[in-house]
Structure formats: structure tokens, C-alpha cells
Amino acid sequence: MNALLKQNPMTQKVATQGAIRIDDVVKIYDPDGAAVMAVDHCTLDIPAGEICMIVGPSGCGKTTLLNAIAGFHDITSGSIHMDGKMLCGPGKPIAEPGSDRIVVFQNGALFPWKSNLDNVAFGPLMRGKMPKKQIYEKARGMMADAGLAGTENNFPGEVSSGLRRRVEIVRALMNDPKVLLFDEPYRALDSLTKSVMHEALLEIYYKNKVTIFFITHDLEEAIFLGHRLVIMTSRPCRPKKILEVDIPHPRDYSVLTSPRFRQLMEETSAVVHEEAKKSFAAGEKEG
Amino acid sequence: MPNKTLVRLRKKLLSHASLRAIIALTVFVLLWEIGSRSKQWLGVSLPWIGQVPAPSGVLRVWGGLLSDAGYWQSWWLSLVRVLAGFTAAMVIGIPLGLLMAVSKTFYGLSFPSFEILRPIPPLAWVPISIIFWPTQELSIAFVTFLGAFFTVVINVVGGAKSIDGRFFQAAQAMGASQWDIFRRVVLPATLPSIVVGSSVGMGITWNVVVAAEMISGGGGSGSGGGLGFFIWNSYVGGSYEQIVVGMISIGIAGFACSEVLRALGGLSTPWLSKR
16 A cells, blocks of 8 residues: 555645635534533634644534534534635524535444445435446445445444444545545544554545545544644634644655654644643543 | 254254253243142142143143134134234334424424323223224224334334434435435334334233233124133133143244244344344
8 A cells, every 4th residue: 555655646735626714613502591612713724635633632622613514513603614605604604514525423424224335325326416327336436446345235333443434434435525524533443443544544535635624632643644733722612723744745654653753743742731631620521 | 055054953952052941941841740730749739839730731631722723713813913903003103103203393292192191001991992993803903003002102203213413414414305314314223113112012912912802702793702712711611721721822922923023123124133
């Protein structure tokens, strides 16, 4: 795989679509009169094709931001644009969910009652813009590309959790999304599986022109994958430090032991640790 | 390979679990035999068990009944009632449960009455259903239906309401319509609960049908009968061995129905067995 990565000429952000502009977004939860601010005047510009890693302690409100982009939850004020088009903002508090922004969920949301192949084919089948035969051909092809050949007829419950995550990413990519939204997808994986998943994700990314909005609390994961790190403050959530990761893509796991990687870890871990301590002191719940 | 299946069968039969089951059953029957014949063998009739017909006697009577058309007729009548009530409960209960889970308005309107009716034991419905339904057959089937109905509905509602929200979000983002979401997410996600509800409901159905048959009696005009009536009739006629034959017959019938349902349930939810 490493050889393949090095041959690949696509090193930097190549997508032309999927730029996300988050402008002064505020989200206040007010379930029973006790207003809780989850997102506090958050402004963030994500150019098309960037892997933007959102790093913050558990429960800091990162997922709220992701849900606002995906259209699962409304925002209180501010606006979010994609490629200049408003997703949500004044007069339209909640974005419409759409196949241009697909979420890869924390614990996975593959349909357990469908085979892996039927899961991957689900989106295009629902929209019905392509003949069925062609959809399944494309699905098989993309699964093979992602190293999933042979698991097509298995149910998600029959394959390892690492493979399941990969099926879910392929299912997302089948929809030709402009943005992939990752909500700590590798949280439950052991570190060895994780490292395999990271390389696999980068490999998929190099082949598909998408913007990636990736939520994590794992600093190593963030630096390894991201073009840019956005370190969030503990609740309410706001960018605290934005950092360019100047390690060139394509990357493989040798990056982890490079001096520059260590240096970036050192630069950021103090900031992250400080926020984690605040979050811990505030007794935030997981998630 | 027939040889392989044979080996596997022998292995299964000789496994610790089956051996234990065989030993336990043998000891149980043996103790029962001794207890029943305590007067004859020990000179003193043991309390309670001394009045129970001995298994050897039961087997003898059963052997005679096997060629008796009336005995099989009882099986058939009970089975038909169970299947009628159970099928009606599924056909009405599943859509009703889904509707209650999907529509908040409908849930709010129907759940209160549902919850008041649900704790009423099906047998408490016997008199009113005899008054309400024109034939005895229909009233027994109705009571049987009630036995399964509430269990099926409550399981369907619970199953459909506990579907993970991520499935809806994912389906919606990928462009699924409301109908698609119902058909491709709600239905399959509720299927395991439907399977559970139906097997529990089937058990209750057998409980209820037998009691209903006892209460409503044999009837003279072709209606009535069934295994429940068979037991009651044996009691009235003083054939205690036959009572036990009827009881064991119900056990076997209920077990067979549950097994069939379990197999069907497994077939309809293949993703659960392949984990």
C-alpha cells in the first residue's frame, strides 16, 4: 500500500467542491429552561478537499457542530455555508440532510439487516437516478477498491469492526458526497486496528475528492490524518488554536516516528490537556 | 455426507447436555411411578402424589387413544383455534403496533385505552365474548386472539420505538423517502421484536384456548371440544389417566408450535443468527 501511496500524484487538496464556512455559529440547548451553550460564536473556514481535524475533550460540543452541518440539529444563530450556498442561517435554523454531506457515525450506522453490499448500494438505490445493475457494479467495484472483496454478502455483524468501518466509509462515498463528516469513528477500535484504519482512510481519501470534517479527541490521530488541526475549547465549544500540519501528504505510518510529528505533538498536547482538565472539572459526560 | 451427519447426531445424543436431560427425565418418571404406586408398593399412600395416575397407566391409556379419532379431533380443534386467534392477533396487532410507534397522535389517542384493557386477563373476557359473539366457536377464538394480541402489540411498539436514531439520520441523508424509511428501516428493525412478541403470544394462546374450552364446555352442535374439553371431560368421566394424557398433549402441541415459530423467526431475521 505504501508503494501505491507514493506513486499517487495527488498529494494535496484536489477537490474543488465541499468548502464549508462556519460563521459565528451559536448553539444553545434549552431543554427545560436551563439554557446550556454548546457552541459559542464559532467561526471556521474549511477549504474544499481539506482534512480538517476537530480536536476537543469529550462533550465539548464538537458533535453539535457536526450535527448542524449534517442537518440533524438546528443552530441558534450564525450561519453555515457550503460552496457559497447557505445550509443553515438566519431564517433557516436547520439544514436539510442531503447526500452531499454524509456522516460516518461513532458506533457505525450500517443497517444490520442488510448485507454489506446492500448497505453500500443503499443511497443510490434510494435516489433511483442510476439503473440498479450499474449501482451494484459500482458498489462491488468500490468495495473491491477498499479491500472489501469477499465480504459483499456478509451481514455487517459477521465481519470485524475494522472492516465494518470501512464498509461504512464506502457506503458514504457511494453517494458522491462533497463532505464526509466523521464523528469519532475509530473511538472504539484498538490502537493496532486504528493504525490500519488510518492508512486505509488516507488511501480512500487520495482516490476520492472530498472534504473531510473529522471529530476526534485523539491527538495522534488528528496530526497523522489532518491538513489542519482545530483545537476546541471545552464547552461551550469555540476554536482555541488552529494549526497547519506541514507534513506532506501522502503520509504513511512512518510519519508517526518523524521528528516533526513529535514536535507537533508537543506543541499541541499542552493545549489539549488544559481543555481536557477543564472539561473533566466541569464533569462533562462522554459523547 | 450422511456419515458426517450420523457422527454429529451421535455426538449430540451422547453429549453431556442430552445425557443429563435423559437422566433427569428418567428419574422424574421413576419417582412419579413410585409415588403413584406408593400404596401398592410401600403400603402407605404418599400425600398428593399418591392420587396421581402412574406414568405406566398413562402410557397404556395413551396407546389406546392413538387410534381414537375423537382424541385427534381434540388436537385438531384446539390447533385450529390457536392458529385462528394467533393469526388474527398478528394481522391486527403488528400494523396497530407500528402505527402506534410511528404516529404520536395515534399513540396518544389509543395507548390509554390499550393500557387499561391490557391487564384484563383474557379469561375474564369469556362471559362477555359468549354474549357478544354469535357462536361459541367465535367466542373461544376471540378470547384466544386476546391472549396473543396485547403481547404482540406491546412488543411491536417497544421494538419500533427503540430503533436507533442514527439509522433514520443515515437513511434520510442518503435520500430515503418517508415510505422507504418505513419499509427499509422501521420494518426490518422491528422484526426481531415481532418474532419475540409472536413466540410469547403463541405460549399465551395455548394457555388461553385450553381454559376457554373448559369453561365453554363441549357443546352439542359440532362446536366445543378441543384438548381443554378433553381434559375436563376426562375429569368428569373419572378417567384420571386421560387427564394426564391431555395435559402432556398440550405440552407437546405448544412446544411444536413454538419450535415452528422459532424456525420461522430465525429465517426472517438471518442477520441475528450469523453474529
